[in-house]
Amino acid sequence: MQRKSEYIHLEFEEFQKIQTPLELHQLAQHCYFYIQQWIVESKYCSEATALMIFWNTTPYEYVRYSWKSKKGTNEDLDLIRTIINNFEKGFYLKTDIAYDPSEKIDAAEKIPEIVLQPAIGEEPYIYFDEKEVHNWFGDHLKNQIQRCDSSIELYNIAVFLKHKEFEIYEKVIAHPYCDRAIALMMYWRLEHYSTLSLYAEDWLSIRPLLASIEQKLKQQVYPEVFSYDPNVEVNPIKWNIPDYMFMKIN
Missing domain, CATH: 1.25.40 (Serine Threonine Protein Phosphatase 5, Tetratricopeptide repeat)
Structure with missing residues (x-):
């Protein structure tokens, strides 16, 4: 596998030659998006690698999308859903590869809590046309x-x-x-x-x-x-990131 630029291109046939979790983890740090989808679907993918890809995909940006959005509507959301679904199935390998998502979590831009808190008052009425x-x-x-x-x-x-x-x-x-x-x-x-x-x-x-x-x-x-109440009027958060996606893998 030759690295010719900052990000790596691979044909699927060449990708299939990679058969160790460590190689996949190293590739995941320097590859193009389409390869990440292959990685998270690979039987050699570790929990640490999948978690790293998950937080690199800025998941907080997609909690406003419907979890049931048609596949292909948004590639990032498709990748996020693949990772979460595979974690739920216990698909990923437990290895000695470590990953701590805390820095990514702390830096993530989230919906401010202040704009999710409802306004309390009288029910407004409409009289304009x-x-x-x-x-x-x-x-x-x-x-x-x-x-x-x-x-x-x-x-x-x-x-x-x-x-x-x-x-x-x-x-x-x-x-x-x-x-x-x-x-x-x-x-x-x-x-x-x-x-x-x-x-x-x-x-x-x-x-x-x-x-x-x-x-x-x-x-x-x-x-x-x-x-x-924005949680009723616009329902800004369509799904929540599962607790296990915040874990540190040693």
Whole structure:
């Protein structure tokens, strides 16, 4: 097996010649993604190797995907599911190869706990017309937001906002009548857009808005006026990483 670059390419026939867990582990550290799928399906794969590949795949990014997503929808999720399913079956070899995932776990970017906590308050009600709000844009929409003189009026605009100018979301979350429910609703609306490939180029605009909402929530800037539970409204976490994937293998 010749290493010609930082990452290794292999044909499947050459891969099949590898028949020791240590060789697979070394390969897993310097190979392209498609080879990792072969590795985690190999009968020579150790628990340590599978666990290393699992945490290198940044699994926290995929807990918002449905566990039952069709195979081929996302290659990273397919790899994650293969590893977890094989661990559950006791498929991987117990060897003297060690791996400690703690550093990867500590560095992983997780959904902030503060944006998962529900807002407690009155049940909001809708009195604006959805089609009418959807026809507002530009300065007119900004003026409508600016003129809101109550949280319920601001809520009625915010609930119907679609992906438009990011200045609009900034005006909502900075409005004096913005409460925790509205802030959380805006957070998850923006976070949803950030996960869509259609809006991938907008990440640099979305990220500061998400960070601003997180910070204000931590500082308890927003009052509790209306109720909003993101765990019910958007169900952000579709599955949890099993406890055994956090283990250290000596």
